Amino acid sequence: MIRSKKSVVGLDLGTSVVKAVEITLEGQEPVITGFSRVELPPGGSLDEAVKQVFKEGKFRSKRVVTGVSGQDTVVRYLSMPRMTDSELKQAIQFEADKLVASDEDFIIDCLPLEQPSQDGAPQSDTMKVLVAACQSERLNDQARMIQNSGLLPIAIDLDLFAIANAWEMCVLPDSEGFDPSDIRATALVDVGAKSTSINVMRGGTSCFSREIPIGGSNMTQAVARRLGVEGFEAEAIKRASEDHQAEVRTAIGPVLEDLASELMLSMDYVEHNEGLTVTEILLSGGGVLAPGAAEYIEQSVARPTRLWNPLEGLRVDVNRLDVEELEAWAPSLVVAVGLASRVRNS
Structure with missing residues (x-):
């Protein structure tokens, strides 16, 4: 039987990295058929980064969903x-x-x-x-930039809700027979470069969301100050330097303490005002890949916490992708996966 296929690329326009994930519906099954990421240096061109992402990704489709976040x-x-x-x-x-x-x-x-x-x-x-x-000018500028890159923008979502869509597609258990008296909730926490997004989900419905202006760049700056190096070098050390792990943990400790404090305030607010119990926190984003970050947050918030791989439950086209590279960056791809999940109703 020939199954119809349609594809959408979720394009995460981060402040330090541009990431893209393509999801193709093969019949009713979502399949990861493309992935690419490009570092965006300070002062770098976002337009050029988008073009490079699509050149390297060799995606099937030019249909794109992007997201917005922040003060706008x-x-x-x-x-x-x-x-x-x-x-x-x-x-x-x-x-x-x-x-x-x-x-x-x-x-x-x-x-x-x-x-x-x-x-x-x-x-x-x-x-x-x-x-x-969202500010109209921000949306219009973003749509125009995508079109000028030779792509077709089919939707602009909020990053906060792209995270929820990724969870719904990949992790959410069968909600049939949902018990409205069930007060359990899951907190999705995505630590990006400039900010951290929180979305608390209960039975597939968002009941609280918030952005905290603390992220991976704050950790990078702390490492740069402690080691006396430039930002780009501090970023590389933060990610993968076994020689400096102890110093990195010490440097990012105060940042993680502030972040954990804000997370605790959010969890307390949800539990006291919504009558829910946050039973699990799923961590994602490039910021949680820093040494000891996930462990520190789990200890501080005193709730079961785990790294979230948004590829859970999704088939990957191994003929088109380097699966090892895809898995290595998986926790940082939640927003891109959530944006691409729009393929289900495109």
Whole structure:
């Protein structure tokens, strides 16, 4: 039987590395069919890095999903009267001024968050709604850059929710028969170069998300100061120098302490305000590859914590990819995988 195939490339436009993962649907099965990453030096051209990623990746498709994050984005969880989707789209526009304290033009979207009830009846007269906004100029500039690279932008997502999409596709257990009284939740923590994203998931639904302005670059700067070296050399030492592991651990200790403190505040907030118990933390991102980082976070937050490989449960086309290289970088590919997961409804 001939199975139809369609592909999408998830393009993670990081501040220090541009990463791309291609997922192809073979029938209904998602398969990793492409991967590439390019370092972006200080002052380097993002446009050139994107072109190099696609030149080296030799992807099947030019259909691209990218993400946005940082100060140009806003995410809120609101309690609103229960209404239809069309009514919600209209109502949310009246909330815009409260959500975005800026004269800039923002694009706003929303999604009702519903946990299924056992009998299918509404749980109350109100519903929780996730609202996301991003500066229009940022979105337009990013779409234009992708088009100028000879690619086709089919969607721009929030990195926060790309992480959740990767978890849903690769890790989420079968939600059939979900018990609404189950208060267990999983925290997805992605440590990027400039910031750390947190998305707390319960039964496939996001119930809390936040960005912390602490990331791998803070660790690199700490190593550079301690060893008296340039940033690019400190980055290489942080990643793979057995001769300096003790010094690296000492240097990044204060950064990890600040990060763990913010994670604890977030977990405490979720558990006290949402009535949930965070039973597991999944760590991803290039920042957690630093020596001792994952262990330090686990000890500090006092919750079961493990490195998350977003390739779990996905088939890899071994004829097109260097599997060993792909696995080596796997924890840093969560956003790219989540963006590419859009192939399922493209």
